[in-house]
Amino acid sequence: MIEEPKPADYRVGIGTDIHRIVEDKRLMLGGVYIPYPAGLLGHSDGDVALHALIDALLGAAGMGDIGTLFPDTDPQWKNADSKEFLYAVKELLKQKEWEVVNVDLTIHTEAPKLGPVKGQIRRCVAGLLEIDFANTNVKAKTNEGLGEIGAGEAMAATAITLLRKKPKRTL
Numbered sequence: 001m002i003e004e005p006k007p008a009d010y011r012v013g014i015g016t017d018i019h020r021i022v023e024d025k026r027l028m029l030g031g032v033y034i035p036y037p038a039g040l041l042g043h044s045d046g047d048v049a050l051h052a053l054i055d056a057l058l059g060a061a062g063m064g065d066i067g068t069l070f071p072d073t074d075p076q077w078k079n080a081d082s083k084e085f086l087y088a089v090k091e092l093l094k095q096k097e098w099e100v101v102n103v104d105l106t107i108h109t110e111a112p113k114l115g116p117v118k119g120q121i122r123r124c125v126a127g128l129l130e131i132d133f134a135n136t137n138v139k140a141k142t143n144e145g146l147g148e149i150g151a152g153e154a155m156a157a158t159a160i161t162l163l164r165k166k167p168k169r170t171l
Helices: 048-061 082-095 115-129
Strands: 010-023 027-029 032-034 038-040 098-108 136-141 154-165
Touching (some): 010 048, 027 038, 027 048, 032 115, 098 115
Parallel strands (some): 098 136
Antiparallel strands (some): 098 154
């Protein structure tokens, strides 16, 4: 028999991130390489989508934030693949008996247009988290020419996720 979860066994988290766009760097979004002549400035690969997702997961679990676990002052994380951060967070969630129910991810950028790669990002995120594709959503928004994002100087991402305590099996 499986014990029914209680409302406190569910947690929602939100995460945000923003990075400056720079020339001569690979653009990684949601764990996917996007062919584009510029990338995102960051101590790691600058993947704003995965960084926002990691903060949402950590926030939902009450486990701090990405900067605490992977500080930009630590040379170990210089040019790191953000997927490695997500794998580490996934392991922490597993240890605390949390499982990801769903993810909703919004990427804010004027360019490149992400319509053609949203499905690829969605598949990558679902695969990294080992959750059903139907429980993962990716949206792309422009800033209509407003602010640093609208001027093409930065990209940002916002993520929301729902976690649930793994059901305990009883005899």
